[in-house]
Amino acid sequence: MELIITPTQALLPLSILFVAYHAIRALFFGPPVSKHWEQLPVVGLGKGWLAWVWATLKSVRKTQDWAFEGYRKFAPENSPFILPSIDRGAMIVLPPRLIKKVYSLPESTLDIHATQSETIQTKWTVWDKEVADNDFQINVVRHQITRNLEHLTPLMADELNRGFDRWWGGKGDTAWKEVKVWDACLKLIAGASNGAFCGAPLCRDESFLNDLRDHAMSIFAGAMLINASPRPLKPITGFLVGSNCWYLRRKALKGCMPFVKERLDATAQFKANPKCGWTPPKDGLQWLIDECYAAAAKGDIGQLEPKRVAHRLLLVNDISLHSTSFTVQNVILDLFSSDPSLGYVETLREEARVVLAKAGGVWTRDAVRDLKLIDSMIRESMRLNPFAICGLPRTVVHPEGIRLPVSNVHVPQGTMIAVPMEPIHYDEQIYPQARSFNPFRFADPNNVSNIVDSFTTKEDLEAGKESTGERKAKSTATLDDAFLGFGFGRHACPGRFFALNEMKVFIAHMLLNYDVEHMATRLDASLTDAPLDVQELVAQQSAATQDKVKTVLYLAYGSNLCNETFRGVRGIRPLSQVNVVVPSLRLTFDLPGIPYKEPCFANSALRMPEDGQDYHKDRWRKGLVGVVYEVTLTDYAHIIATEGGGSAYQDILVDCYVLPAADTVPSIPTSKAFKAHTLFASTPDDDSQPRTNDRIVRPDPSYAQPSARYLKLITDGAAECSLPTEYQDYLHGIRPYTITTTKQEIGKNIFLVIWMPFLTLVFGLGRKFQDKKGRAPWWVAKLSSMVFAGMWVSYDSVFKSTFGDGERTVGDDALEEQDSNRRGVASTLQNAEKESLLEESVEKMYMA
Numbered sequence: 001m002e003l004i005i006t007p008t009q010a011l012l013p014l015s016i017l018f019v020a021y022h023a024i025r026a027l028f029f030g031p032p033v034s035k036h037w038e039q040l041p042v043v044g045l046g047k048g049w050l051a052w053v054w055a056t057l058k059s060v061r062k063t064q065d066w067a068f069e070g071y072r073k074f075a076p077e078n079s080p081f082i083l084p085s086i087d088r089g090a091m092i093v094l095p096p097r098l099i100k101k102v103y104s105l106p107e108s109t110l111d112i113h114a115t116q117s118e119t120i121q122t123k124w125t126v127w128d129k130e131v132a133d134n135d136f137q138i139n140v141v142r143h144q145i146t147r148n149l150e151h152l153t154p155l156m157a158d159e160l161n162r163g164f165d166r167w168w169g170g171k172g173d174t175a176w177k178e179v180k181v182w183d184a185c186l187k188l189i190a191g192a193s194n195g196a197f198c199g200a201p202l203c204r205d206e207s208f209l210n211d212l213r214d215h216a217m218s219i220f221a222g223a224m225l226i227n228a229s230p231r232p233l234k235p236i237t238g239f240l241v242g243s244n245c246w247y248l249r250r251k252a253l254k255g256c257m258p259f260v261k262e263r264l265d266a267t268a269q270f271k272a273n274p275k276c277g278w279t280p281p282k283d284g285l286q287w288l289i290d291e292c293y294a295a296a297a298k299g300d301i302g303q304l305e306p307k308r309v310a311h312r313l314l315l316v317n318d319i320s321l322h323s324t325s326f327t328v329q330n331v332i333l334d335l336f337s338s339d340p341s342l343g344y345v346e347t348l349r350e351e352a353r354v355v356l357a358k359a360g361g362v363w364t365r366d367a368v369r370d371l372k373l374i375d376s377m378i379r380e381s382m383r384l385n386p387f388a389i390c391g392l393p394r395t396v397v398h399p400e401g402i403r404l405p406v407s408n409v410h411v412p413q414g415t416m417i418a419v420p421m422e423p424i425h426y427d428e429q430i431y432p433q434a435r436s437f438n439p440f441r442f443a444d445p446n447n448v449s450n451i452v453d454s455f456t457t458k459e460d461l462e463a464g465k466e467s468t469g470e471r472k473a474k475s476t477a478t479l480d481d482a483f484l485g486f487g488f489g490r491h492a493c494p495g496r497f498f499a500l501n502e503m504k505v506f507i508a509h510m511l512l513n514y515d516v517e518h519m520a521t522r523l524d525a526s527l528t529d530a531p532l533d534v535q536e537l538v539a540q541q542s543a544a545t546q547d548k549v550k551t552v553l554y555l556a557y558g559s560n561l562c563n564e565t566f567r568g569v570r571g572i573r574p575l576s577q578v579n580v581v582v583p584s585l586r587l588t589f590d591l592p593g594i595p596y597k598e599p600c601f602a603n604s605a606l607r608m609p610e611d612g613q614d615y616h617k618d619r620w621r622k623g624l625v626g627v628v629y630e631v632t633l634t635d636y637a638h639i640i641a642t643e644g645g646g647s648a649y650q651d652i653l654v655d656c657y658v659l660p661a662a663d664t665v666p667s668i669p670t671s672k673a674f675k676a677h678t679l680f681a682s683t684p685d686d687d688s689q690p691r692t693n694d695r696i697v698r699p700d701p702s703y704a705q706p707s708a709r710y711l712k713l714i715t716d717g718a719a720e721c722s723l724p725t726e727y728q729d730y731l732h733g734i735r736p737y738t739i740t741t742t743k744q745e746i747g748k749n750i751f752l753v754i755w756m757p758f759l760t761l762v763f764g765l766g767r768k769f770q771d772k773k774g775r776a777p778w779w780v781a782k783l784s785s786m787v788f789a790g791m792w793v794s795y796d797s798v799f800k801s802t803f804g805d806g807e808r809t810v811g812d813d814a815l816e817e818q819d820s821n822r823r824g825v826a827s828t829l830q831n832a833e834k835e836s837l838l839e840e841s842v843e844k845m846y847m848a
Helices: 007-029 051-074 096-103 113-120 129-133 136-147 149-167 181-197 206-228 231-272 284-297 306-318 321-335 344-358 365-369 372-384 421-425 458-462 496-513 534-539 563-569 633-642 708-720 725-732 742-769 778-803 820-847
Strands: 081-085 089-093 391-396 416-419 551-556 576-582 585-594 598-606 624-632 650-658 673-680
Touching: 051 081, 051 089, 051 421, 096 416, 113 206, 113 391, 129 306, 136 149, 136 284, 136 306, 136 496, 149 181, 149 365, 149 496, 181 206, 181 284, 181 306, 181 321, 181 496, 206 231, 206 306, 206 321, 206 778, 231 284, 231 306, 231 742, 231 778, 284 306, 321 344, 321 372, 321 496, 344 365, 344 372, 344 496, 365 496, 372 496, 551 633, 551 650, 563 708, 585 624, 585 742, 585 778, 598 673, 598 708, 624 633, 633 673, 708 725, 742 778
Parallel strands: 089 416, 551 673
Antiparallel strands: 081 089, 391 416, 551 624, 576 624, 576 650, 585 598, 650 673
């Protein structure tokens, strides 16, 4: 994807806007701290009247360092400190010994509901205010689901068994198999959770479960984008995020509405005639319906609307799927990157075997309770991998504010308070060898000190406040102020017992039925998967080749053919290159770009059978022609980063054949094949195929034309690399997109003014936070997908009809002979075959 924006260029417009906004705010209103608590120390604050502005900007990358710095300096003194943040403003971070006292204040003083609504931005992400404000779904999780774990545990275990057979392989599969950890955990947890939430067949509907996962991600990633936006931009950002959430909600509702309506009808018949022969099932959906009936009995009949009930079912999933999957993923990564000689796996597997045998081979609630060591391991992994650096935010809502104990600092209404979760979890005084993974740490209570022990002062000892005596091992679901994985106080995670029950069965089933290969080093936890892991490639090099330069063969076929782009803008220095043809693929231009400016980008597709009706720019009948570059691993990571950070393209291996020095491209190459990596943007089949990325798919992928600028990069590159004349002639025959009317020019300028700040933000964030493999973080990939989706929705719904076509030159339709029906069939075939090729290529890559 050729949209080159350097990090400085990308962040410049947003930074200017951000600085201008906060500078004006600082000029007229002063710093974002109250005079009542300005005596508190601020971590990360420089000097000057714009100090708060710069600190807020730097908090994107420095929050972790500042939180640990503040904790080291002020926790021993039992003093709060102020932490700047880009999404929450200035927060007061409490010392550990004040957590119980402050978080025990009544809700009329310290509020969580409004804080959570602001954090998740329910105004934009949830749409239905009744669903957001009425906690029916929370009550169901806290009460009915927790009380009925004895009934629900076998159901979850059965769905986990089915899911493991589906995604990890059944008992007849004895060969080693690669499993993408995050993807597998999310699929398994989604199926098992919905076994309890709504039951079969909905819990086994892969399309519905995919839509659930997308809806949940759109809410949390979108909320992050809204919270990070300056206040003047929040309505625009909120509208874009909200539009995406609305679309994904509608898609998920479509998958479950027939099921929900059927359940509502059956419940109505049952209430009218209890002897009708139908028994209400014991699952989350039925309990949600019962809650809605209770509200209807009080006059709120609207709660029984099928769409509202189904929306509540979505929210139950939204608050559980990703957090549980993220925890299970971390448990797997922590366990199988530990030293095998310590015998952790064998010990845990034996515990699971003994407990299951004692239970008669069926997982029950009592049996799960007996998995003490697995419980300890989950708690330990959650300690090492907390969900936030500083979390559990609360807002002071009492008109007179509050006065913090010990420090006697007055905190006014509207102030946000948080807890230093990660610094507490990594405190060596509380957890000896805190940065080491010890799965049995919590099985021995003497391995852990509590907050009072850790921060007991000489004065406390003299006053007799030392905490001593016999301690008992704690379950992961047990709350205390030294372990904050499930929150703290009366508003701790309501579904923690359900989630822990599910995770323990997951881990026990995995240990009893699968061998997992240990990793030399722990991989980073991720909410996305990619087939190429540069760090793993480096780790797998044999000792004999450690002194050699490690390289990758990379196939370029788009703008990377051009020296201006590849060597100039991207700064890649290939060690060697050769012209090739790839018979299995062909060149397409079906990757959506930016309307009016860069309507589409180059991509590759499976070669289709001869079809004389193909669209002009896709008419090339022979294999994909390009150049294979030999590049270093570092350069290849940079290529991935500049091509969307892994969110636009997928890395695959393909068979390449060296081209002879001739003017034509052979239909059947005779040279020896070799494998090279290339970037491939698959088109997912929403109904049946697994998705590999979040790319936008246009209704007619062949409609858009590349810009003249982009097309020139490809034709110039083909000439520079001396590709066959036949292929160069084909490239020169492609007509570019051209603006032909004044209305289009006006539309282009308005469109870019609106959307370029958001595009530059996501591209800049991707470059700023890319990992060593060149991949952007999951949240950047999601934000990018949401921004591009919103951009194309605005084009289709407003700009195209108002200002004219932004994808194709006006008048070109009459010049192209095409059979739209035939192309639609070809497109469907192509999508399925591309997915098949992707799967096959990934398997080949890992076998190579």
